Amino acid sequence: MSIGVWDYLPEYRTERADVLDAVAQVFESGRLVLGESVRSFEEEFADYHGLGHCVGVDNGTNALVLGLRALGVGPGDEVITVSNTAAPTVVAIDQVGAVPVFADVRAGDYLMDTSRVADAITPRTKALLPVHLYGQCVDMAPLERLATEHGLVILEDCAQAHGARRPGRIAGSMGHAAAFSFYPTKVLGAYGDGGAVVTPSAETGRNLRRLRYYGMEERYYVVQTPGHNSRLDEVQAEILRRKLRRLDTYIAGRRAVARRYREGLAGIADETGLVLPETATGNEHVYYLYVVRHPQRDKIIERLRRYGIALNVSYPWPVHTMTGFAHLGYPRGSLPVTEALAGEIFSLPMYPALPPDRQDAVIDALHEVLRTL
Template structure:
């Protein structure tokens, strides 16, 4: 039986009654779009973060896009971000008409190198979008200072960091706005697509509500453009309301999985060998994905599949600036050396709250077999 990096079925088996009750609650409510479930989730998700406003949208990509548009980012502007992220981060920036500008990351934690951001600021720079990658937070304090100093918008991409903290502060609570995805694999995942934007700014909240609903305030009357049809679905919102009450438990379970990996693989680690995730001091990692490194990554993945029927994922094999779809940005290969080096070494081990110890033990044993094989060291 093939082992994969993610599987929702064990969780669904445990939570099935509550999930189906959520569906019934919506279907029996008489309101299927922007009803009580969306409003309830928005209030509860905002309260979890201690912020005034949450606007539910249809996916995490549009959460980033609408967050930028709510602050006036558009054609002719530049937005500083990273290239070692899921492509939707950059797709969203590109979708506003703005130009993505990339800075490199730190080799230790794969996060935006805040020391490189100031040099990337130009008169056209309008925003900074740090990505809280893999489940831990970028150092937001220097970015907040830069944004304030230069009059820039700071939008946190929190798609991979629900519940993560740095120095006790939740991801999504430092920027002018924060974008979340609720894609099923996420730490807080729906049973389909979904997203949200958090903000403490009342004006931005109003802009976001208009942007997600065609630019309308009143039905059939457009107040501003661009407008979008980007509403969080009622069913997904009700499911998310139920799952939000279990978010801290999901995080605890993910951390337990991470500890078992560290215990089972730690003695194989070292320079030029396997490297496990490094948690930056001050960070409380939520392990959206468990990303490790090996200089012979492709050989390791191939051997795991051929010898043990374990199929692993790479998050992400191609830095965004190397993709054909972004060739128009003119960012040459070699310009982001840390990002490019990491892309050739990283891969993800299975990580989800309901991952059974038997499955995890099988992965650890298989990885130990492959890593101690002479073939891996040739």
């Protein structure tokens, strides 16, 4: 048996008729770019988040780039974020000419340690960019207070947190804008690339629409600042529209997988020091990833490979340690929790359609490997 970290084929086999009907609907519509499917998806995705505006774009990285630009972040500004994230979070900051500033994360849930953000604020700070990581939300209340006190904007990185909530609030609704990725592996994934930015602000929404279409408000005429060609594809938008209706079902499936892992691994975890995911107080976790931790991570991954089980590490290299960001000047040891996690965390296979027998195989193999370390 070969078990991958992620597999879209079981879902596709179940939803194939709807996916192909979505494609046919777009092809027969007579409009292949910025048509009815994009408009409808934008309305429905904004409504899902209780917000007035959504702008679909071509991928999650550009959602961050355009979100920053639409909020007025530019050259020389500082943006406070985390290093325990996918590189695109920081690449986006760099692309608008701003300077990434890192706060460490918490050892328990791996989310931004908001108690450290105030010390990172300088007169050049323009924005806070919290990353809702692995399927749950950063505690936004302290960041909202800091933003109000210092006149900062907040852009939420929600690439891994579709549908995640804190009490009464959904990820993406707690800042001035929020960026989403619809990369196929995501909780709400397309059949290719895609992204979106949501915002409660009509002005920010207008800025985003210009920026994703070269900076144009009318065809062929660039207004104010030149933008990008960053449009969400009609086919992907129609597929996402239909999958959005099933998003809560996908989340329930992920939680069921997480529950089975916890029940099957709790005993061996206590015996061997395997750290299972912790849900932060007040959070409703959607389990984009099921991230565990062990000091002998690399040995565990190698031994599980012999069972045909593939695991993933998100992320083995903190962004501040990458040579591409060496110019930021963060030496080893500057973010101790982030750096410690990078050597110990790994992700078990996780997707809603993961068959129970394959999940049990992962659990059984982990039992055997952990007992023989």
